[in-house]
Amino acid sequence: MILPEFDPESTSTADLKPTLDLLADLLISTTHLAVLQHLLEAEESASYWVPLSTDDPNPQSTALALLDAGAHKLVIPLTLLSQNPDAFADLPVDRLAVSTTLTDPQTAHHLDPVLQLVSAYLVTFPATDPADIHANLALNHLVSLGKTSLLPTGGARRVVVRLPNIVSTPDLVAQLDRAGLDLLVNASDLTTAKNEPEKLNLGAAYAASLTSDRPDGLFPTLVVDERDVALGLVYSSVESVTESLRTGQGVYQSRARGLWHKGATSGATQTLIRVAVDCDKDTLKFVVRQHGAGFCHLNTLTCFGHPRGLTALSRTLQGRKQSAPAGSYTARLFSDADLLRSKIMEEAGELCDAKSKEDVAWEAADLVYFALTKCVAAGVSIEDVERNLDRKARKISRRKGDAKPSKQEVAPKKEQDPTPAPIPVASRIQMQHHTHSTLTPAERSKLLLRPIIDSADIISRVSPIMADVRARGDAAVLDFTHKFDRVRLTSPVIRAPFTPEAMRLDLQTQHAIDQAYDNVWRFHDAQMDRTPLVVETMPGVTCTRFARPIERVGLYVPGGTAVLPSSALMLGIPAKVAGCREIVIATPPRPDGTVVPEVMYVAHKVGASCVVVAGGAQAVAAMAYGTESVPKVDKICGPGNQFVTTAKMIAQNDSSCMISIDMPAGPSEVLVIADADSNPAYVASDLLSQAEHGADSQVVLVAVAMPPAHLAAIDDQIHEQASRLPRVEIVRQSIPKSFVLSVETMEEAIRFSNEYAPEHLILHTRDAEKLVEKIDNAGSVFVGEFSPESCGDYASGTNHTLPTYGYSRMYSGVNTHTFLKHITAQQLTPAGLDALGDTVMRLAEVEGLEAHRNAVAIRVRDLRN
Structure with missing residues (x-):
């Protein structure tokens, strides 16, 4: 078989990752702990093999953390394993692998006791001829060891070879398989496309090891x-x-x-x-x-009849959630959270009190019924529950077996020691620190830079998508939605009027959206140009400028697994205020093919004509070029990842497309200027509010004349608050790449901020409002400690679609004028033309444009005669 190797920090093979996950076993090539933990904690991660670094100062602790996080196998370098085998002896054999090269002298038979500690051998073999592989004694010994000593949990040990000097082919995979060897293949050498002969086709490589005794070879x-x-x-x-x-x-x-x-x-x-x-x-x-009625042509789930047990119950409850008669007990369970909670608590108590085998089974069934009802009400499937059980089963460390105390049983807190316990350095979430006075000019310039994006690689991946959508329209959009979002749709659009079911919200959420809508509308309505500008530049010469809405606009709202009604508000409201005749919203579907009701509700409020159920470059292309179902627009606005941004820029540069965009963009970012009067908890919370957006978020703190103790307090708050966040693994990646810059004066801080040109600028300083007049470059400024960036993101009234990546030097954030165009007009009286005519005619002569001069001359001649 093959074992693919994937680098999660490279964008060149990112689109192949979902397919590689289908094969279960996948070697991750990075040793970046935060990246590994983020991958392992994904909801539907594959069976990842993850490497342990020889530079790790505490390999045993890291090994336990990775296995607890769900690593299928931990790959330990042979040098590390052989130096201290006892450190790994207590870990499950089936969860460990060892890596080495055949140039190492350590592959001798005397290491067999060490090799028995693992379930797989990852061997790099620098051969140039496949014949050398079969003749190698060390490899043959490993294969023999794998076959003759089964694992304690059952199964044989695998031997996987990396052959950097031999081209991978299906024939090579088959040859190695017959010799008892698996082949390690880099993801960059694999493809699923039909027209890339220079790469190894993933399907052919996977099937190369299969055997069949059937005449038809199936x-x-x-x-x-x-x-x-x-x-x-x-x-x-x-x-x-x-x-x-x-x-x-x-x-x-x-x-x-x-x-x-x-x-x-x-x-x-x-x-x-x-x-x-x-x-x-x-x-x-x-x-x-x-999907659909089921697998069988008789419309049953299975070819063996209807399901039983938990599968049958889950399907029944899902059906009743959609169609339970109003007022029925089941409908009440789904609509009344307090009733459902009471039943779960009641049945749990009865199960605890049950004595006989029959009673325990009966009460357990009741508890499972109501627990599963709770799951279905929350959109959780029985498969989701089992995935979590699997994750728990993969944990190596165990918590104490005592029960959690109930709320009533929690003991009062002991009086706290005035000296806080130190935060463990190994797991600390901390920004880099720099001092402005010690930086060289080159180091300072480096801090001002954003991460370099490989635009050529991204363009090469986005351009074919856009060309395909332009050529095939709806069919291409649906195919890409299926490929990237794993959703099969019959139409790429939902047209207005939208159904009440698609917009159904709880009252608290609806009220929050309504209040945010009102504030954002009020601020953007005040920006509207309703009165023409009229200037008489000289007697008899009047110039005017007036605003007109852009007729058709496309609004991209990121989504999929996220719920982002705020982006729909920030884009839809100024478009509606401007008076755009047609508003088209594009957003990715959820796994079930629907759009989140919060976004649908906002689409209704802003008067969108349709919602395009697609994301990424395919959604941008559909709005830019138009399809059978998606209206072509004149301007596309909205945030998105690097593929969305690249698609917008490609469309803008295509003269046959005839669209404009709001602005280019990069990862989300914040710069905070704070002094010794700042509240460390507030400062940390603002930094983290951007750090949780993504691993590439840019977070900067400029500390002005800040005492070391105050700066340390901010560091502690960052770690403590981040550790409690649901998205802590993302923060673990973004915060260590972010930095604190200590400066002596406020002038230095303002100068650095203006050069950095952040998307969000937060002023945590005394008399913060006095600094605003000194700000030249920023997307949006948040003034004072009670003006968190989150308010601007959601509901204060300003727009949160802002220029990033330093583009605030020359771009504004989205506003009402984003959706307007300005037309100028002029009107001259006879006296005005007579007074201006000589000037115009002379300038036309200078430029050699006789027709221009003549258009004025014939009129002036009549006036003067």
Whole structure:
């Protein structure tokens, strides 16, 4: 088999990552702990093999943390393992692998006791001829060791070879497999495309190790759902496996009809979750998310009849959530959180009191019923629950077995020691520190730079998407939505009027959106140019300027797993105030193909004509060029990732497209200027509010004449507050790349800020309002300690779509004028033309434009005669 190797810090193979996850085992090449933990804590991570660095000062602690986070295997360098085998002896063998090269003298037989501590060997072999691989004694010994000593938990040890000097081909994969070896292949050498012969096709490489004893060469394939419930038995071929991996769907080989795209005609499609092969490599297992009525042509979930147990209960409850009669008990359970909570507490108590086997089973079933009702009400599936159980099972360390105290049982706090406990340095979340007076000019310039984006690589990936949408319209948009969002839609748009069901919100959320809407409207309405500018430049010569709305605008609202009604508000309200005739909103779908109701509600309030259910470059292309369903717009506004930004800029530069955009953009950023009067907790909270946006967020603190103790207090607050955040793993990546710059004077701080030109500038200083007049470059300024950036993001009234990456030097944030164009007019009286005519005629003569001179001359001649 193959073991793909993936670098999560490289953008060149990012689009291949979802497909690689389908193969389960995936070697991650980085040793960056924060990146690894972020990957491992993703909701549906694959079986990741993660490396342990030889430079790690505390490898045992890191190993435990990575395994607890969900690493399938921890790859330990042989030098590290052999130096201190006892440090890893207590860890599960099936969760450990070892890496080495065959140039190391340490691969001798005397290391067999050490090698017994692991379940896989990752060997780099600098051979140039495949024959050398089969003849190598050390490799043969590892293969023999793997076959003769099964793991304590069952299964054989794997031997994986990295061959940097030999081109990977399906034939090589097959040869190595026959010798008991797996091949490590870098993701950059793999492809799912049909027209990249210079790369190794992922499907062909995966199928190269499969064997078949059938005359037709097909492989029996067991299709199961996410709970491993068998849906049916089908057959696969190399071609169908390749197509499944390329599309992310269930595709099989029909013995009668050829290539079979499951659900292509019935609508009962399958999203591919995982592909596995059995121990003899002659049978496949496809784990799928089944859509539609079910797998079977008889409209049952499985070919073996209807499901039972938890699967059946989950499907029943999901159906009742959608269609339970008004006033029924089930409908009340879904609508009355207090009633459901009472039932769960009641059934839990009855289960605890049950004695006999029959009573325990009965009460447990009742508790499971109401617990699952709670899950379905919250949009949680039984598969989500089982994924969390799997994650808990992968943990190595265990908490104490005592019960958590109830709220009533919590003991009163002891009087605190006035000296706070030190924060462990190993896990500390801390910014870099620089002192302005010690920086060289080159170091200072480096601090002003943003991360370099490989625009050529991004353009090369975005351009084909835009060209395909332009050529194929709706079909291309739907295909890309399926590929990137794993959602199969029948139409890319939802047209107004939107249904009440699509906009249904709880009253608290609706009130919050309504209040934010009112504030943002009030501020943007005040910006509207309703009175023409009229200037008489000289007697008889009157010049005017008046505003007109841009007719059709497209608003990109990031989304998918996120809920971002604020972006819809910040874009939709100024467009409506400006009077744009058509407002089109584009936002990615949720996993079930719908759009979050908060965004739909805002779309309704701003009068959007339709919502494009798509994200990324395909959404930008659809609005820029227009499709059968998506109206072509004149201007596209809105934030997004680097692919969205690149798509907007490509469209703007395409003269045949005829659109404009609001501004270029980069990662979200904040610069805080703080002095010794600042509140450390407030400063830290503002820095973290941007750090949680993404791993590439830019966060800067300029500390003005700040005592060391005050700066240390901010550092402590950053760590303490960040550690409690749900998105702490993102913060663990962004904060260490951010920095504190200590300066002596406020003038130095303002000068640095104006050169940095931040998206958000927050002034945590005494008399902060007096500094505003000195600010030349910033997207939006937040003045004083009670003006957090979050208010501008949501509801104070200013707009949160702002220039980043230093573009605030020359761009404004989105405002009402973003959606207006200004037209000028002039009117001359006869006396005015007579007075101005000689000047115009002389300047036309100087430029050699006789027709221009003549247009004035014939009129002046008549006036003067």
